[in-house]
Every structure is written in structure tokens, then in C-alpha cells.
Amino acid sequence: MDGAPVDLLNFVMGVFGGLFLDPVVSMFNRPDKLIQLFTQGLSAGVMYSLIALGFVLIFKASGVFNFAQGIMVVFAGLTVVTLMEAGVPALLAIGGAIVAMIALAFAIERAVLRPLVNQDGIILFMATIGLAFFLEGLGQTIFGADPKPVPVDKLLIPDGKLRLWGDVFPKPVRIYELDLTAAIFGALMVAAILLFLNRTKMGRALRAVADDNQAALSVGISLQTIWVIVWSLAGFVAIFAGIMWGAQSQAGFSLAVLALKALPVLILGGFTSIPGAIAGGLIIGVGEKLGEFYWRGVLGDGVEQWFGYVIALFVLLFRPQGLFGEKIIERV
Amino acid sequence: MTEHRRIVGDTLLKVENISLGFGGVQALSGISFEIREHEILAIIGPNGAGKTSMLNVINGFYHPQEGAIAFKGEVRRTMRPHRAAKQGIARTFQNVALFKGMSTLDNIMSGRNLRMHRNILWQMLYYGPARNEEMEHRHRVEEIIDFLEIQAIRRTPVGRLPYGLQKRVELARALAMEPELLLLDEPMAGMNVEEKEDMCRFIIDVNEQFGTTIALIEHDMGVVMDISDRVVVLDYGRKLAEGTPDEVRANQDVIDAYLGVPHEEELV
């Protein structure tokens, strides 16, 4: 009789507490854990940023939403691992993968982009879906279907844990060296890409193509060359992502799904904004890790899978133009 | 009105019997004319006469089904636009095609792209020879900025500039390529009187000072008659006449087809 309202109240209080109170309390109680999650989130975020950057570059320069980005990661990772299994030294193996990705970029330009020039975005998108299936089939033929462990030691990637600031916090902050390496190298790569875009004539040409195809052609910029370059760039990013993600678990075809993590990043940052891709990646990376840890209790397992989208939607509510989009001004 | 102090030379570009069609529409049929070194050639004609198509054929945007083009003696039918650019053909567009997100300076620098040679690695480090090269090109670009009097908008993203200035930046970008042949598609469209006068002065200055050959499409007959050495008249994809402004003005076909019948643009 009067039990129902009380139950409802309890439920509401419970949800409220679970959503807002408990996480804050535990953040205060365990600042070491918070910092740890934060660093993990940042390092995951750098990876997301990189992948998103690959998407953005290709989208800006050729108007293609590249569905095959994920499989390129797998392809690149497996090339490195397979070469190393065959006894090739680490640096050479990476060099081999670079060559392979450039070759792939040339092949894609010749076989996919050039014949489809001036077609609608949706057609090009379909073409990249086809490309993804083709690469998956090709990959399984070459590398086999089984996932392979990444020989972390041979790649000289540290794989321990750091315990920091034990005297400041109740418990020391634990940081995985793998995360740290990913974050540092990821940041370096982002920096290198930005440098390339802003400081070199190729970068300027690339921005030019992204801005106006026709005008770019008229000043003597070759679209084909630019396409090869951006796809190669996306390929380099894929090598790095393949190795780092592979090192976390194993290099296998299931990694392709990880690339879809970049989707909420793109929604958040915009498909054409480079700063958007970087900031969006970091926000989603950190958000996911915090969400997973603090809200798992109320929201159930697997928060990490969809939390990024929630963040993206939440931001869009307040900034419909995305994080770095131009402010839309309507004049009457 | 203007005193041309330069010598019009040999044929620079020869258009021979060009025909171009899209599906059922014949945009150009059997057009032939030539552009001579150091001259200013105007291509005129009513809307839809095929003027812009003609420019697009010359710089490789369109590939004609018939005919050939000889540029500096080299005969070809089709060409890729970036190859045309490499050979020394620069152009501007009717509706301004600039890199709207980039600054005036970057837009003009992009016109220097073909002339930069240092490799990517040096460029990324922005060091040594690449840096010197960048400075050298920057100097050339600054001269063009000075020439076209656009110092005040150096750092402004061109998307924010008024139309008349965008047209000027586009001309600057084309000039940065140091072209032998400059194609201008309605360089004065949408400009007020003062901007038109400035643009006229710039075109003549470019022609006289750098000896650049110029082919331009223009609707303002006053401008055409003032600044061009020769005029080609197109109508419905065919060539009606070719000659000096005076000859063209006196040509009966032209009077009937174009000047005699009031067209929208003449009212301007």
C-alpha cells in the first residue's frame, strides 16, 4: 500500500546516489585510482585521436569515409608480427610494413579512387566496405586467421608497471609502461602529422585539396599524389596502432572493430577538424575509462562499449556544431 | 587609352578545331584561334556561348572529343590540369576558387608549390635548405602582395574577405605560379566601378611588367575594348569572329548576334 512510493523513492535515491554521489565519493577516497584511470584514459585517447586523424585526413582530402581503416590496422600489425616471426629484425619489419602500406596506398588510388573520381561520397564509402572485405580475405590468406602475439620484447616496448607517488597517496599510482609508451609515441606521431600539414609544401597542398579540388588542380597540385600521400599516412598510423593494440592483447582480425572506436570521436570533433580529432580522442579516452570504473555498478558491465557515444551526444546537445566547428550564425 | 609598350610575338597557344560535347549538348564546335605571346586576348560572347568551356579545355579540366591544342609548339588533345599548370598555364575562376580556410598568404604560397623542390624531411624540420627555399618563395610572394596592394589582408582567412578582394587574391595566387599564359575567367564580375578600375590596372601591369600572355573572359564591353589587343567572339559554341577590338566591333555577324541584341549583361 504505502510500500510502493517508498520503493520508488529508494530506487530514485539509489540511482541518484549511484550516478552522482558514489563516484564522487570514491574519486575523493582514492585519488591514486583517479589519476591512474586518467592516465590510462589519456593513452587510450591518444590512440583514438590517431585513428580519427587517419579518418579525417582521408575524408578531407578525398571525401571518402574510409570503412577499411580498421582492417588496415590489422593488416599493418600482422605484417610486422609475421615478418618478425620469420626472423626479420624489428626495425626492418616496421620498414617492411611501411613499404607495404605505401604499396597499398598506391594500389587503392589506382584501383579504387581513380576509377571512381567525381562519384558521390556514398559510392566511395561502399567501395571502402568492399575494400575492407577484400583486405580481410587477402589478409587471412597471407597471415592465417589466428591472432598472433606481438613480440613486445623484441620491439623494445617496455611491458612493466610503474608505481608512483606512493608517499603522497594512500596507495601508489600504477601506470602500465605499455600505456605510457603508446601515449608518448602517439603524441609524437600526432605532432609529426601536424608539423607535416603546417610546415611543408605537401601539407599545404593537402590542405588546399581538402579546401577546393578544382583550385588545387589549377595551381598544379596532382590529386593522385595527394591521395597516395594521405592513404600512406593513414597506413603509417595503422602500423603504429596495430602494434600497440596488438601488444595489449594479440594482433588478430578482431582488432578491426577497435577502429570503430574512432566513430564517436569523429562525431564529437567533426569529420573535417584536425584539432577536433585530437581533443575528441582524448575526451572519449578518458571518459570511457572513468565511466567504466565509476558507473559500472549502476549501469552494468560493458559501459566502455557505448560510453563514448553518450559523451559525444551530450556534447552535441550543447554545441551542435561539434567541438571545433564554426559557430553557426543565423541572421534574420 | 593604354599605351602598350611591349611587342606581341609569335603564337604561344593554338587551338585547332576543338569540339566538345556533354551528352547531347554540343558546348564547342570546331573552334580554332590562337593566342600570341605577350598579348591580351579577350574571349567574349553571350551567356552559354562556351567561353568558360574553352578555358576549361585549355587548362585540362575538359577533354575535347576532337581537335588539338598546341602550347609552345607541343601538340596535344587532352591534358591533366596539374600538367598544364606545370607547363606554365595559370588561371582564375568565374566564381572564385580559393582555399577558403587558409590565409591569403598560404593561398598565394600554394601557387609556389610547383616551384618548391626540397624534400619532405627537410621541410618538416623546417631547417637548412628548405628554410632558405621557403624564405625565397616567401619573398616572391611578398612582391606579389605588394604588387596587388593586399598587405592588409595577409593573415586573413580568405573566406572572410569581401568578393572583390577574393578575386584579387585569386589573381595573386595565379601570378605566384609565374605563368606564361594566364587565363582569367570574368576577373571583374561582381565588382564595383572602383574595384574594376583597380583590376584593369593590375591586368595591364601584369601584362606589361612581366610580359605575361593573358586570355580573359569579360562581359564589360568597355573593359574589353580598352585593354585587349585582340578579341575572339563565341556564340553557341561556334566562333563568330576574331580580330582587333575595332574589327570585331565592325563585324556584322557580331553586331547581329551579340552586340545588336540586348543581353542581360550589357545592361550593367
Add this chain to the structure above:
Amino acid sequence: MSDTDTFPKLLLENASRIGNRPGCREKDLGIWQTWTWAQVADEVRALACGLAALGFGRGDKLIIIGDNRPRLYWSMTAAQAIGGVPVPVYQDSAAKEMGFVIDHAEARFALAEDQEQVDKLLEIKGTNQTLESIVYDDARGMRNYDQAFLHDFDKVQEMGRAFDRDNPGFYDDAVAAGKGSDISVMLYTSGTTGNPKGVVLTHTNVMRTAENNEKMEGLKESDEILAYLPMAWVGDHIFSFGQNYTAGFCVNCPESSATVMQDLRDIGPTYFFAPPRIFENILTTVMVRMEDAAPIKRRLFHYFMDVAQRAGTRILDGKPVSSMDRLLYALGNVLVYGPLKNTLGFSRIRLAYTAGEAIGPDIFDFFRALGINLKQLYGMTEASVFITVQPDGQIRPDTVGVPAPEVEVKIADNGEVLFRGPGSFQEYYKSAEATSETKDPEGWVHTGDAGVFTEDGHLKIIDRAKDVGRLNDGTLVAPKYLENKLKFFPNIKEAVAFGHQRDYVAAFINIDLVAMGNWAERHNVAYGGYQELAAYPDVQDIVREHVEQVNRDLASDPQLGGSQIRRFLVLPKELDADDGELTRTRKVRRSFVADRYAELIEALYSDRNTCHVETEVTFEDGRKGMLAADLRILDAKTFPVAEAMREAS
């Protein structure tokens, strides 16, 4: 110091004393090029000898036309060095006005910046008998000019270097022959009526005034100034030429007149002059940009500007400020004032002047609140600029300060300001009559302005002396003073006040279409143009509030409180230079307006509440048309005058 009595001598002294310090800079092809004092001395020497080789001699006048360019400044010293007189001319003046000056000055030589100016000179040369040679600085577009009397600047300097080699000692002798009492410059001032008059100044005039001010303000070699105002204007001549030499600081020439704001940011001058109009434009730009900024940024800006208004000016004047405000001001400096000053190029300003007309108190306070030491001065060509200057710590929006060093100021019986000092001009060139009208035998110069001294010795300019009148009851009326007070309201663009030999003061008012248009947009008032908006009752009510506010302010001033505005009307058209109602410099031509709208004035002094008017207007495209309207005449409240109250109590 006594033997360095001319600018060419001073240049030689600077070249040996601070030869490696920058003397001037110019932005060319996107890069700031610097000339040291030693280099400047070389350039001037080559040019002077080149001019001599062209036949320029003692007593010759050199017309100088163009934007602020180092070479144009050098040409002044070069002309002086060989006994000539530079005559800078406003670069935007029409060929006819320029022609008058050249004729009047009997100039044989001219130095033009570029093709545009050369074209004007060629036009003039058709009718002018004296002009012989023209030197041009920028060869751009000059390739088709082959007249023998046209000389490229570089070529002239080349000739000069050869001449110098062939005639060793010529230059040094010529410089040594100069005296402080020689004419150093002739500046033509455009009077509101009649032809321009050539104000003759000597080296001593310019140098003493420059030095006195330099000492008063502590100007140093390390100061930087941006030269962007016309070279023909006396202010630029003192700041960018006179003090450039006496203080030895660096003058920076902008890339072009369109890039001044950008160049200002590049240079970050320490010493800056701008007329009130420019400060007003800057403030408007800032405000507009802030309205478009993100809400947080906007709120931050307004909050800290409030703090600045409260504390900034007091801090600048060395007055006590609460430590909380001091703290907030410091925070504001980091968050708002610093970045704002940086974008404006005002970060390093130690001393900024404004003059020429009254500056709105809001505008004045805004910049002072930011921590910019903006001060007013009162000056004129005939004084080599400085008559009065506001000393540090005694800054007020409504006065122009105390007499400048060595300058005496007094008020004549009719209210006119008179001065006497080291900068007092010699004469109007070839106009003995005009000279004696302006300068009396004891050396007192009539400024033509009416002013009053406040109790603590600050001068307050209220109007042109000839415009000051009296009501029928003898009350003093300064129309311009009232008009300026009205114009300080952003909603009021122009005002014309009447009252001489009337019973009370009345005024015409022009609303500001931009400001009022904004108001209309916010209040969903649709209007077809100026006329419609001006006739809108709510708009007129807003104007009435402004008028009454002015009356309230006036009431507190015992000297002028009697001249409150009793009736006014809002004109149906904007006063326009094309219709002859304004001068080209946008000053109201009072008598013309009074004639043209005589019936409106009569209506203002009748008991009617409406009046019909028909008048001719010139549209933007030059066409003429007729405008007819029925105007409302409005009454404004007046307030009891302070002094009267004091007397009563």
C-alpha cells in the same frame, strides 16, 4: 647644444652619438627594414647632394607629397641641409588644392611618393609656372613616363653621391651655414574659409618645442613611435620628425595606410598619438567584437572592465585604491587588459596623446582604465603644437591641461585663448595681413578658440571664439560645447545648437543610424531609412532623455549653466558634406545650416509644435532629390544652475 641649432646639424650629431641605434623603420615586403642614425645621415646626405645637383638651392621650397615613408622624412632634412624649405602637403588633397600650395610657395621642386601623386603633379604642372623637377620614391607604374623632369629617387641619390665626391666639403659647409632662425618648414593649414595659409616655422620653433615636451615627458632614445598621420600635419611633424631627432627615438612607418592596425601590433609603440576619432573607432571595434564573443568571455570582459573603471584610472593617477580592487585589477590585467592591449598594439605605451577635438569621457576613461597613460593636449600649427598639456596625475576628460613649458596662456576679454611661447610661428607666408590679424605686436597669438581656466589652472576649451555668443539676457552660449556634449551619446551623430541673440538655446539633432538602427532591431521597429527612424516617437524620446542629461550636467557648471537646451528637433536627413552642410572633415558649417533651415530655426523659437520642411538631398550615388517632412518640435526639461543655488543658500 647651442651650436646644434638646426635639424641637419642634429642629424650629424645623432649619427656620431647614437649612430648604431635605429632611427627609422619601414615595413616593406612584409619585413621591417631598419635604418640606423648613421645610415639615415648617409641617405640624407646623398639625397641633399642629389637635389643640389638638380639645381635645388638655398631658399628653394621642396613640396613633399605622400604617405609616411622614411624617404619622405629624409627629404625634409635633405632640403633643410642645403638651405631649402620642405613643404609637406596633404597626400589626399585634390590636384586643385595642391596646385594652390605649389603656386603660393613658388616651389620649383617636388618629391612624390608614387605614380598617383606624380599624376596629380603632372596635372598641376600644366598650369603652374614654377614647378620644374619632380622626384618620385616608388617607381611602380612609372615605366611609361619618360619626361625629362621626372627623376627616380635612387637615381637622384646616385647623382648626389657622385656630386659629393666631386664637391668635397659642399655638404658640410651647407649644413654649417644653417642657423636656428632659418625657416625649417612651411605647413599649410586649411582654414574653414578661404585658401590655405602657409605657417612658417623656424628650426628653433620646432626644436625648442620638441625638446621642452621631451623633457617634460621623459622621452628617450629607446622609445618607439608609429608615423601614420599625414606628414603635412604639424603633429606628425613634431612627433615623427622633430622629436625623432631631438630624443633620438625610432620612427616606424607602416606598410600602407590599410595596415596601420596590424603594424601597430607588430611595433607596440611606447609613444602614441591619435585623434579622438581613432580612439573612438578602436573602442567601437572592441565592443562589437565582445558582443560577438562567447558568453563567458563577454561576462569576464564586462566584469573586469567595471573593475578597471573603478580602480584603473585611480591607479594610473597614483590615488589610493583598496587592496581588494588592486588585486582584482592585477587579475584583470592578466585575463583581460593585457591580452586586449596586446591585440591593439598598446602593450608598451608609456605616453599617449589625443587632441584636435573633444574626446568623449567614456572613451577617454576606457583607455585610461586599461592602464594606458592617455592625456589630452591643446595645440595648433601656429604654436608648433604644444599650448597646454595635461601633466601626469592631473588628467581630466573635460580640460586640456596647463600651459606647456615656456608657454604663456591668457584669456582675452571676449573669451578667446591667446598664447606666446618658443613655438610661436613666424608668419603666414606672404600674408602680412593675416599674420597681423593673428599675432599681435607683443607676440600673443590668437587661437580663435574660446576657453576658460578652471580654479586649479587647467584650460577648458569651450568653442570657437567667433561662435561663442550670448543669449538676450547676457548668458554665455558655447554652441560647440553643447554639441560635443550631445555627440558623446552614441545615439547622437551630429548636433547644431543655436542661441546667440535669442531668448534660449535650441538645437538640431541627427541620430546615429547605426546605433539607433541597432536599437530598432532589438525592439523590432521596422523602418525604411533615416527619415523614418528619426521621426519615430520612441527614438525622439531617447534623444530627449539625452538632451535632458546634458542640461543636468550643464546645471552644475556656474559659467555655462544658463545655456541649457530648451527646445530641439530631430532633423529628417543626415547632415552631409555632399549637400554642403559639413566640411570634408565632417565639421558642421553652422552658418550654411542656419541659412538652409531658417524656417526650422524660426519654428524652434516660436510656440509651434510642428514644422514643415522641404530640402534638397544628395543620394549616395550622386543623384539629387527633394525631401519633404513634417517635423515635431520637442521641449526638454531644464534644471536650476548650481551657482544660483549656492547663492541662495
